[in-house]
Amino acid sequence: MSETEEMLVERAKRDATAFGILYERYVDRIYNYVFYRTGDAREAEDLTARVFYRALGHIAEYRARGAPFVAWLYRIAHNLVANWHRDRSRRREIRLDDVAAMAEKGATPHHLAERNEDAQRLLRAMAKLPTDRQQLLILKFVDGLSNAEIGRIMGRSEGAVKSLYHRTLLALRDALAEDVRSTE
Numbered sequence: 683m684s685e686t687e688e689m690l691v692e693r694a695k696r697d698a699t700a701f702g703i704l705y706e707r708y709v710d711r712i713y714n715y716v717f718y719r720t721g722d723a724r725e726a727e728d729l730t731a732r733v734f735y736r737a738l739g740h741i742a743e744y745r746a747r748g749a750p751f752v753a754w755l756y757r758i759a760h761n762l763v764a765n766w767h768r769d770r771s772r773r774r775e776i777r778l779d780d781v782a783a784m785a786e787k788g789a790t791p792h793h794l795a796e797r798n799e800d801a802q803r804l805l806r807a808m809a810k811l812p813t814d815r816q817q818l819l820i821l822k823f824v825d826g827l828s829n830a831e832i833g834r835i836m837g838r839s840e841g842a843v844k845s846l847y848h849r850t851l852l853a854l855r856d857a858l859a860e861d862v863r864s865t866e
Contacts, residue, residue, distance in 0.1 A: 691751050695742050705734055708752050712759050714824045719763045719816065721805055729766060733759045753835040760817065803865075807857035815850040822847065 685693075694700035712733050717726035736758050737744075744754060808816055814836065821832045829843045836843065 687751055688746055691741070691744065691746070695744075701738055701741060704751065708755055709734065711752065711825050712755055715756060715817075715820050716759055716763055718808075718820045718824055719759075720766060725766065729759070729762050732762055736762070749834050749837060753837070756817070756821075756835055760813065764813065803858065803861050807854055807861055810857045811850065811853055815846065815853065818843070818846055818850055819854070 690700055690703060694704055709730065713726055713730045716729045716733070717723060720726055720729065733755060737755060744751070808819060811819075817836065818832060821827045821835060827835070829847070830840045832838075833840045833843045838846070
């Protein structure tokens, strides 16, 4: 019989091996969330480690309240990213080794520059959105979650997620159009 998440979390309160299973299950999702919120691979690695360190330190206090365990991890990640943004200036730096890692075989420098410009435009537009809308986009497009799963994580009904999703896409479209107008 497979161990349920709730049973695994309860076991993790006294068994580090069980917490390791939870870590393996959710580390990629939390990393992706943090990466898309920070835009920096090194910072995302550091913050992801802090999320799980904090979760391990407070696992005994965790109580399931109708939301999955990963919702608690996302909440910790959200708080750490918010603190990270408060502590940093809004100026972004692009490291040469990050650019090299993103480069595709056979891609021309012109193509890579256009793609990077589009990605930066999208990140700027997303940064203008409220954090709950940023979280929604990451959960939907990066993690590929359904509206019902997103609702459980965000503490909203599936209908509320659909409505927020629609409003978010409209706001993102407007922010992208504004960014294009400002760079022309």
